[in-house]
Amino acid sequence: MNTTVTQDMSFLHLISSASLLVQLVMLILVMISLLSWWYIFRKLFVIRYEIKKTDEFEDIFWRGADMNALYQRTINSRYESGSLERIFAAGFSEFNKHPAGSDLEAVMESTRRAMRATYQREMDYLESHLSFLATVGSVSPYIGLLGTVWGIMNSFRSLASITQATIAHVAPGIAEALIATAMGLFAAIPAVVAYNRYASRTDQLATRFESFMEELSNVLQRRAAG
Amino acid sequence: MSASILRNSPHSEPKSVLAGALAVFVHLFFVALLVFGLNWKDHPPEGMIVDIWTELPKPIQEPVKSQPLPKQSVPEPVKPKLEPQPPKLEPPKPVPQKTIVEPPVKKPDIAVKQKPEPVKEPLPDLQEQKKKEQEKVKEQERVKELEKQKELEKKKEFEKKQELEKQKELETQKELEKQKALQRQKEKEQAAQRQREQEAKAQREAEVKRAAQQAAARNQITNEISKYKALILAKIRSRIVMPPDLPGNPVVEFSVTLLPGGDILDVRLSRSSGYAAFDSAVERAIFLSKPLPLPPDPALFNEFRNLNITVHYRE
Structure with missing residues (x-):
């Protein structure tokens, strides 16, 4: 009783007295958690910025601004441009490459392909690292569970040599093992929440981009015909 | 041309450094929560166990320490009572001895000197005027003898008085010696009493030690008994x-x-x-x-x- 009751139960002591594999699991989980939180904040800023830029560009475009001026502005400030601006620039430059009087059907087809290609690239950029968040959300609880199971195994194995076993003999080992699960959950929960939220946001952006592409091709077709 | 520029241009990702700093901050916050949130567990139980075990041995040791202290303080007042008594008796001893011894030594010296002087003077007178003067001398001698006898008688009386005084002094000395002897006896008795008391103290201390040892042994036995009773109970519990x-x-x-x-x-x-x-x-x-x-x-x-x-x- 005496030895177990007076044991230091503080968080740091529990971690430092854990077995090597449990400590390794904890280290991996800390790294994963740091990385996932970094991506969470990065994606938060990126998606926010993208939505803001898309709002701005749609606002300017549908107010009836000059397409040539918009195109020039996008080319000049290409590092601050949003995805929708890039899609517009790709389609508009492809449309202008064709000489006047060429087959309208073929021109529109190539314009749509150019826009589609840029759209794919932009979506790839927006959705990058989201899969990492999904992986963290699904795997890190298992990694934490592995550490916990290993720690509990060890604490029960050390119990075998004691004739009169009490809960106090097992408790510290289980507590230190459960820290691994806690860390896994700490990494997983925000990752899952962020993944779901960002996936829905990028879906929204994708539908906006696609509808804009259709509308732009209509506008360009009218302009070529008219 | 321009489209290819757009295609190859990197995406300017906003605030990626700030994102990293925020991620680190979130983790530090969480670790701080865990560290300070779990610390409440390790303080209260420590005091309970330490207190119980430091208190038990003390009551056995403390009486051993506290008992000798009053005992030592008791003999100390006894010593000052005995010591002042001898100095009171000692001063009278030297004073009578000096006064008694000196006068008898001086008086006999005078008596011895006076006796030879009258013997030497008559010797030259006797050779020249033998018969005439012999009678006078005889008469003088008779007178002298009478005087001498008187003196002797006086001396004898003195001597008797001195002897009486000496006897008295001797008696007083004997009495003093007796008193001294009585005092010595008393001192011896007191010393013996002190020794007895010390022995009694030592016996008591030894008894206390023995009692402590027995108590320790009893504690061990009771520990053993309670341990095995707990083992028995545990074994039974495990089979229920x-x-x-x-x-x-x-x-x-x-x-x-x-x-x-x-x-x-x-x-x-x-x-x-x-x-x-x-x-x-x-x-x-x-x-x-x-x-x-x-x-x-x-x-x-x-x-x-x-x-x-x-x-x-x-x-």
């Missing part, structure tokens, strides 16, 4: 197949008669828990754990011959 879902925490008491070696002679239900299933489960468990663990010292078996076993439904 608990009936599920009893309300509250019923307690059952059995009085068990043991044989040396741990065999069970008799099991009697001394207080029922009120649940027959629980009672019988405990009774079965007692029989199942048959060689009960007993201390290796056979002298302690008497403590285990009639055991009272109380089992709580919930620990």
Whole structure:
């Protein structure tokens, strides 16, 4: 009783007295958690910025601004441009490459392909690292569970040599093992929440981009015909 | 041309460094929560155990320390009482001795000198005027003799007085010596008393030590007994197949008669828990754990011959 009751139960002591594999699991989980939180904040800023830029560009475009001026502005400030601006620039430059009087059907087809290609690239950029968040959300609880199971195994194995076993003999080992699960959950929960939220946001952006592409091709077709 | 520029241009990702800093901050915050949130666990239990074990040995040691202190303080006042007495008696001794010894020494010297002087003077007178002067001399001698006799008588009287005085002084000295002897005897007796007291003290201390040792031995024995009683109870508990879902925490008491070696002679239900299933489960468990663990010292078996076993439904 005496030895177990007076044991230091503080968080740091529990971690430092854990077995090597449990400590390794904890280290991996800390790294994963740091990385996932970094991506969470990065994606938060990126998606926010993208939505803001898309709002701005749609606002300017549908107010009836000059397409040539918009195109020039996008080319000049290409590092601050949003995805929708890039899609517009790709389609508009492809449309202008064709000489006047060429087959309208073929021109529109190539314009749509150019826009589609840029759209794919932009979506790839927006959705990058989201899969990492999904992986963290699904795997890190298992990694934490592995550490916990290993720690509990060890604490029960050390119990075998004691004739009169009490809960106090097992408790510290289980507590230190459960820290691994806690860390896994700490990494997983925000990752899952962020993944779901960002996936829905990028879906929204994708539908906006696609509808804009259709509308732009209509506008360009009218302009070529008219 | 321009499209290819757009295609190859990197995406300017906003605030990626700030994102990293925020991620680190979130983790530091969480670690701080864990560290300061779990610390409440390790403080209260430490005091309980340390206090119990420091208090137990003290009451045995403290009487040993505290008893000699009053005893030592008692003989100390006795010594000053004895010491002042001899100085009171000593000053009178030297004073009478000096006054008595000096006068008798001087007076005999004078008497011795006076005697030869009259003997030397008559000798030259006797040779020239023998017969005429012889009578005068004889008369003078008679007178002198008479005077001498008177002087002698006076001296004798003096001597007698001196002797009486000496005797008186001797008597006083003897009395003083007797008193001294009495004092010495008293001192001896007191010293003996002191020795006796010290011996008594030593005996008491030895008794206290013995009592402490016996208490320690008894403690060891009681520890051993309680340890084995706990072992017995643990063994029985491990064999109980608990009936599920009893309300509250019923307690059952059995009085068990043991044989040396741990065999069970008799099991009697001394207080029922009120649940027959629980009672019988405990009774079965007692029989199942048959060689009960007993201390290796056979002298302690008497403590285990009639055991009272109380089992709580919930620990």
